[in-house]
Amino acid sequence: MEKQPRLLCSELCVQRRPYEVTLNCAILAWKDVQIGQKHTGRAIYGTVKAGSHCVHVCEIIAVQEMEDDSPSKDTGKWQKVPQSPVDCQHTFTVFYIERRTRQHCWRCSNVTFHCPEQSLCLLWVQTIREQLGLLTNRPKRLLVYINPYGGKQRGKQIYDHKVAPIFSQATISTDVIVTERANHARDHLKTEADLKKYDGVVCVGGDGMFSEIMHGLVSRMQQDAGVDESSMEETLVPCGLRIGIIPAGSTDCVCYATVGSNDPVTSALHIVVGDSQPMDICSVHNEDSFLRYSVSLLGYGFYGDVLADSERKRWMGPARYDISGVKTFLSHRYYEGTVSFLPAEGSLGTPRDKMQCLSGCSICRQTSSDRPVSKDEDSVSDAESRDTWTVIRGKFLAINAASMSCACPRSPKGLSPSAHLADGTTDLILVRKCSRIDFLRHLLRHTNKDDQFDHSFVEVYRVKQFRFTPRHQECDSEVDLRENGAGGKRFLSQICREHRACGCMPSQSNWNCDGEILPHTAIQVRVHCQLITLFARGIEEQPVFEDPYTHCAI
Numbered sequence: 001m002e003k004q005p006r007l008l009c010s011e012l013c014v015q016r017r018p019y020e021v022t023l024n025c026a027i028l029a030w031k032d033v034q035i036g037q038k039h040t041g042r043a044i045y046g047t048v049k050a051g052s053h054c055v056h057v058c059e060i061i062a063v064q065e066m067e068d069d070s071p072s073k074d075t076g077k078w079q080k081v082p083q084s085p086v087d088c089q090h091t092f093t094v095f096y097i098e099r100r101t102r103q104h105c106w107r108c109s110n111v112t113f114h115c116p117e118q119s120l121c122l123l124w125v126q127t128i129r130e131q132l133g134l135l136t137n138r139p140k141r142l143l144v145y146i147n148p149y150g151g152k153q154r155g156k157q158i159y160d161h162k163v164a165p166i167f168s169q170a171t172i173s174t175d176v177i178v179t180e181r182a183n184h185a186r187d188h189l190k191t192e193a194d195l196k197k198y199d200g201v202v203c204v205g206g207d208g209m210f211s212e213i214m215h216g217l218v219s220r221m222q223q224d225a226g227v228d229e230s231s232m233e234e235t236l237v238p239c240g241l242r243i244g245i246i247p248a249g250s251t252d253c254v255c256y257a258t259v260g261s262n263d264p265v266t267s268a269l270h271i272v273v274g275d276s277q278p279m280d281i282c283s284v285h286n287e288d289s290f291l292r293y294s295v296s297l298l299g300y301g302f303y304g305d306v307l308a309d310s311e312r313k314r315w316m317g318p319a320r321y322d323i324s325g326v327k328t329f330l331s332h333r334y335y336e337g338t339v340s341f342l343p344a345e346g347s348l349g350t351p352r353d354k355m356q357c358l359s360g361c362s363i364c365r366q367t368s369s370d371r372p373v374s375k376d377e378d379s380v381s382d383a384e385s386r387d388t389w390t391v392i393r394g395k396f397l398a399i400n401a402a403s404m405s406c407a408c409p410r411s412p413k414g415l416s417p418s419a420h421l422a423d424g425t426t427d428l429i430l431v432r433k434c435s436r437i438d439f440l441r442h443l444l445r446h447t448n449k450d451d452q453f454d455h456s457f458v459e460v461y462r463v464k465q466f467r468f469t470p471r472h473q474e475c476d477s478e479v480d481l482r483e484n485g486a487g488g489k490r491f492l493s494q495i496c497r498e499h500r501a502c503g504c505m506p507s508q509s510n511w512n513c514d515g516e517i518l519p520h521t522a523i524q525v526r527v528h529c530q531l532i533t534l535f536a537r538g539i540e541e542q543p544v545f546e547d548p549y550t551h552c553a554i
């Protein structure tokens with residue numbers, strides 16, 4: 001770790017013990033003087049560790065000067081001001097982020113320093129505040145939307161009790177809107193909200209609520225820039241405002257896959273420190289009409305059927321997905337159709353390379369530096385003329401496009417464990433018709449370490465664009481003409497006519513688009529690289545080595 005020049009160094013008391021407290025522009029550290037003296041010259045890391053602490057300045061939430069005749073933070077009891085070893089009359093408290101042993105969970109911790117003089121106390125408070133003021137990525141004003149009916153209907157309580165106090169401690173001002181109907185937040189963002197007033201938008205709810213907010217913001221950006229969303233060829237304008245997600249829904253996959261947990265306090269702290277995680281978005285069209293955007297799962301067949309069935313069981317809360325999941329699994333329906341896609345080329349990795357997208361992911365970083373800057377540099381038609389489409393026809397139990405891992409509490413590694421958040425691609429997973437037991441084996445692998453793609457009936461491709469046409473619409477489609485020639489078309493038309501007559505044609509499924517049912521089954525999908533940014537930093541690798549003096553991960 002590079003040495004930074006010291007800004008301050010004083011002997012202050014913590015819980016009546018003298019500590020050497022130092023601040024540089026990166027780290028605040030405090031070391032028990034007595035433990036240090038007692039063990040001088042003994043290279044026993046454990047002993048030194050016991051009295052040494054540090055916190056990165058960028059993970060300090062706030063600093064507050066405290067009245068000395070107040071209840072002690074540590075015991076909760078009213079106490080006399082300690083007189084020794086230094087006469088500590090004045091105190092300040094630093095609130096900072098502490099990583100919990102539970103995976104990727106953050107908590108707000110604090111330490112109170114007692115100073116011998118008020119001027120020293122003020123100097124410390126002022127200097128720490130100045131350092132915090134230099135962190136310009138931190139939001140100051142946020143627009144918050146709460147869905148009071150998401151998940152277990154606890155969105156409002158979660159925000160009021162767990163999140164609002166953290167925002168107020170970090171002196172973030174908020175305008176809060178509790179939604180009164182579906183699409184309230186989307187419409188408000190699209191047409192009314194004065195976005196110039198804010199540094200970010202916060203969504204309290206599940207994936208559906210996040211999808212609303214993302215639609216509102218993305219559509220607003222396109223409107224303001226004069227971009228026509230209905231054309232698939234358009235290069236969309238990225239959103240300037242970051243989005244924070246406070247998880248309070250049923251699946252919470254966007255939050256889980258970008259933060260590593262579905263814990264509201266952790267998410268609030270990522271917002272406070274002003275983290276940024278760019279994210280891809282898929283646009284979904286039917287012919288010339290724009291249908292929706294998707295950030296996580298576009299699923300036809302199994303996940304479409306689970307969603308359609310679960311909508312009728314909304315009153316059950318998150319458990320509706322498990323009940324509908326079992327029901328759909330038992331019905332074991334397959335669907336016929338044609339999937340065509342443009343594979344992602346070159347250095348973007350593959351869905352089976354086991355390169356998990358982690359904080360600061362090199363693949364996503366490289367994609368961002370390769371991204372065309374000019375609007376016309378890489379239009380869809382250019383890409384189409386350069387690359388060739390792969391066409392696959394078949395009977396499928398599920399067709400899933402995962403633009404990110406889709407990790408969630410039900411499946412901690414997700415639908416596509418190596419998918420990237422911001423690489424401009426989606427992982428297209430085709431699960432062909434197979435036996436129930438094989439499909440169950442495949443599903444079970446989403447919950448353990450085994451490779452869910454290692455089955456003869458599963459294929460996975462990393463793609464930039466794809467299309468799907470259900471079988472009953474294929475007769476008229478051009479794909480058939482290209483694929484089968486005129487004779488093939490005649491043959492298919494005949495089958496379709498026969499099926500229409502006897503009514504034995506397998507039914508269609510629905511597309512599950514981030515938890516919403518799409519009104520069409522024939523769709524065209526294009527990935528837009530890094531169109532939005534979240535207040536998150538991706539999944540952090542667990543520290544493997546700690547600095548023995550400071551306790552910080554190196």
Ligand SMILES: CCCCCCCCCCCCC/C=C/[C@@H](O)[C@H](COP(=O)(O)O)NC(=O)CCCCCCCCCCCCCCC
Nearest residue numbers: 206207208249250251252253297321325329411443514515
């Ligand atoms: C045997 C156990 C199999 C477990 C397989 C779990 C795979 C889970 C992958 C989930 C990917 C989720 C992608 C995100 C989707 C969300 O956008 C979207 C909306 O979320 P929201 O309501 O929070 O707004 N959520 C969903 O569409 C829900 C998908 C959840 C599917 C759960 C399926 C459970 C399947 C259970 C099958 C059990 C078979 C047992 C047979 C004896």
Ligand SMILES: Nc1ncnc2c1ncn2[C@@H]1O[C@H](COP(=O)(O)OP(=O)(O)O)[C@@H](O)[C@H]1O
Nearest residue numbers: 150151179180181182205206207208209249250
């Ligand atoms: N006030 C409201 N009343 C009814 N529905 C709402 C309201 N606010 C948002 N919604 C809708 O509720 C749906 C589900 O919300 P979400 O927060 O994702 O919960 P869940 O994860 O349980 O599905 C979203 O599609 C959203 O559009």
Ligand SMILES: [Ca+2]
Nearest residue numbers: 403420421425
């Ligand atoms: Ca992606």
